[in-house]
Amino acid sequence: MADTNALLALAGRHLLKTYKQPPLVMTRGEGCRLYDTEGRSYLDLYAGIAVCVLGHAHPALVRAIAEQAARLGHIANLYYNDKQIELAAQLCARTGMDRVFFTNSGTEANEGALKLARRWFFTQGDAERTDVVATWSSFHGRTLGSVAMTGTPKYWEGFGPRLPGVSQVKYGDLDAMRRRVNDRSAAVIIEPVQGEGGVFPAPPGYLQGLRALCDERGALLIVDEIQTGVGRSGKYLAVQHEGVVPDVLTVAKGLAGGVPIGAFLVRERHAEALAPGTHGSTFGGNPLACAAALAVLETLDREGLIEGAATKGAYFLSRLEGFAAKYPALVKGARGRGLLCGLVLADHVEAREVLGAMRDRGVLIAQAGDRVLRFAPPLIITEAELDEGLAALDAVLAALPQETK
Ligand SMILES: Cc1ncc(COP(=O)(O)O)c(C=O)c1O
Structure with a gap:
């Protein structure tokens, strides 16, 4: 011992x-x-x-990891790998999104979502449209972009200067969002249930209201399902309780049941924002993590x-x-x-x-x-x-x- x-x-x-x-x-x-x-x-x-x-x-996860490790563990994204392609297709089918970028963690997924939102407006000739509206008591991760979006100041203190253009409004308050989101807002980022902040489920109608607001003002709706996704809420995604489809969705945590992986998913209309060479990851979506994630999906269904x-x-x-x-x-x-x-x-x-x-x-x-x-x-x-x-x-x-x- x-x-x-x-x-x-x-x-x-x-x-x-x-x-x-x-x-x-x-x-x-x-x-x-x-x-x-x-x-x-x-x-x-x-x-x-x-x-x-x-x-x-x-046993299903152990078997999938062992078999994949014996077959092909890592190749980086210089080539396709079969497990990543299969997983992307399955995630899109379950979420109503169209395309996936794989990361290694939740915070990287949110960084990618943030980059995509800003780059989208850049490609539309609106390079000034860079603001992001988040909520107080939210948690989006510990890297510098995610920490700037996180609505608990103790997480940013001493790590300044903070990413400009990011601000917070009260969670659950649609009017506060209405007052803040404008033609400089690239995105709104929201957790369907604030996890770290104190387990606050969004009030009824809030997520639908945000969807409508983003549609009206032209901002992207980023939904952070890093904690709520992968079945935890009683549906694959918590937004599915409200019938809301985001523009950008981030998932991680439960995705491969403990093997590090994350992802951001987008709809076709915004996918061209990240053209070849604009974003990347060495480990993201490697065959080992993707095989584990496929085993998780299959087991969630089977059981x-x-x-x-x-x-x-x-x-x-x-x-x-x-x-x-x-x-x-x-x-x-x-x-x-x-x-x-x-x-x-x-x-x-x-x-x-x-x-x-x-x-x-x-x-x-x-x-x-x-x-x-x-x-x-x-x-x-x-x-x-x-x-x-x-x-x-x-x-x-x-x-x-x-x-x-
Ligand atoms: C909602 C949410 N977003 C992002 C993150 C960051 O994920 P990670 O720790 O994998 O970077 C977390 C982690 O707790 C989270 O709960």
């Missing part, structure tokens, strides 16, 4: 301290369970931040996991809402869509403490915003496993002082 203390000492010396990690070292996963160096097991209710849609070591996300998510959310009634001094409410749910804690309750207490009981969850517990379990999770997580949460909340401070 690996020596935990020795590993933690090496981590302390050699990893940048960008993450606030508890002293646990994970070595293995199976289904919805993770195992650490001490052999302890944990119920995984965050799935590597909404990534491991098939849980850990799913009915997208429909399952809707029913299991509705069950889970109703149980979380029950905690607001049971612990009114500690819990303000619950919200979410499908298997992306948030429990909103009262102002005096430290989310970090609840996370730690859950971990001590062998259940892993994530945080969103300052006071929200975020649940984004693998889509393969069973109702019994959800109940196990809920029982742990019940016990943790019951052990906290029940009065408001």
Whole structure:
């Protein structure tokens, strides 16, 4: 067995301290369970931040990766590869988009979307049309373009000068968008459910309103489904609940169930914005990642996991809402869509403490915003496993002082 203390000492010396990690070292996963160096097991209710849609070591994914690695792992985009072409066709069929560019991460997908929007107007002879309107409390990634669009200032502080032309308005406020979007706006970027910002689903009609506004003013509608996509919301895309088709769509996270990949997808009318030589990636869409993504799609269908996300998510959310009634001094409410749910804690309750207490009981969850517990379990999770997580949460909340401070 690996020596935990020795590993933690090496981590302390050699990893940048960008993450606030508890002293646990994970070595293995199976289904919805993770195992650490001490052999302890944990119920995984965050799935590597909404990534491991098939849980850990799913046989179909393991097989696809192993077979592809033995056949062809990487060639770069100097040549076509069969898996990338197949995956592009399948993604277009599922999303209503026409063309795909593959990246390695979510933030790169958003950078590509931003470049495409600006370049589109450049090619139309409107090179001044470069503004991007995003929303407060959004999260779009950590590279300089994405971080500028991200609506939480702590993520940009100290990394200036910030990308010019990018601004934020209140999420869910269509009038605020109407006031901001004008003939200098190249794009509006929106999450159908703000994930990192605190699990805020878009209010009814908001996404349709943005679609109409972008059509009216000629701006591109970029929908960031990096966290909500790939079935998590109960449909392949969360915008599909509203019947909205974006101009540019970004996906990543769950796309290949844990193998790094992302993509931005566009409709035909804007595709010519990125002509040969205008954008590229060495790793993006390599055969290994694309084979994994194809296995994810096939397994989502075969196991009915997208429909399952809707029913299991509705069950889970109703149980979380029950905690607001049971612990009114500690819990303000619950919200979410499908298997992306948030429990909103009262102002005096430290989310970090609840996370730690859950971990001590062998259940892993994530945080969103300052006071929200975020649940984004693998889509393969069973109702019994959800109940196990809920029982742990019940016990943790019951052990906290029940009065408001
Ligand atoms: C909505 C959204 N967009 C973009 C990103 C950035 O993705 P990545 O961390 O893969 O760069 C995230 C990551 O949490 C996200 O939730």
